Amino acid sequence: MTAQRQEGNGSGRGAHFRPGIALIGLLTGLAGLVALACSPSAARAQTTERVIMNRYSGLAIEGYDPVAYFADGRAELGRPDFEASEAGAVWRFRNEGNRASFVAHPEIYGPQFGGYDPTGLARGVTYAGNPRFWAIAGQRLYLFGREENRDAFAADPAPILREAKARWPALEQNLAQ
Numbered sequence: 001m002t003a004q005r006q007e008g009n010g011s012g013r014g015a016h017f018r019p020g021i022a023l024i025g026l027l028t029g030l031a032g033l034v035a036l037a038c039s040p041s042a043a044r045a046q047t048t049e050r051v052i053m054n055r056y057s058g059l060a061i062e063g064y065d066p067v068a069y070f071a072d073g074r075a076e077l078g079r080p081d082f083e084a085s086e087a088g089a090v091w092r093f094r095n096e097g098n099r100a101s102f103v104a105h106p107e108i109y110g111p112q113f114g115g116y117d118p119t120g121l122a123r124g125v126t127y128a129g130n131p132r133f134w135a136i137a138g139q140r141l142y143l144f145g146r147e148e149n150r151d152a153f154a155a156d157p158a159p160i161l162r163e164a165k166a167r168w169p170a171l172e173q174n175l176a177q
Contacts, residue, residue: 060089122163
């Protein structure tokens with residue numbers, strides 16, 4: 001497994017507030033929850049379980065393109081021209097192809113555990129991953145709060161993932177309360 005990192009200059013911050021997009025994302029998320037509650041056989045991908053997003057803009061993973069990690073091998077900011085709503089969040093992409101790939105398979109391209117740092121989850125705590133510190137393991141994207149966490153994960157992801165997966169349901173339930 002190869003862990004990769006791209007440090008940003010902070011240009012992903014200060015995105016313009018887009019109330020229309022945020023409202024659409026909120027309404028889509030609520031409609032999805034209603035559909036899920038009414039359908040006992042509905043399946044949920046990990047990425048749709050509790051996605052970290054900016055509370056003002058509704059942007060997931062600070063506006064970074066989740067498909068770019070796979071396609072380009074680096075963290076790339078998405079563009080407002082290419083957005084999609086999934087799991088109540090607004091996702092940005094570098095181009096239409098990346099957007100279409102994500103819409104077809106959000107469970108593959110979205111960050112696992114909703115973007116929470118798996119090393120924290122393995123220890124029983126939740127904190128947001130930073131889209132600049134990331135790794136792909138088992139064809140899935142993971143975000144980390146610190147570079148050191150990403151490096152520890154890259155050295156041996158199996159035990160960290162085993163613990164994170166075991167603890168995630170209870171931690172996610174606590175987040176919802």
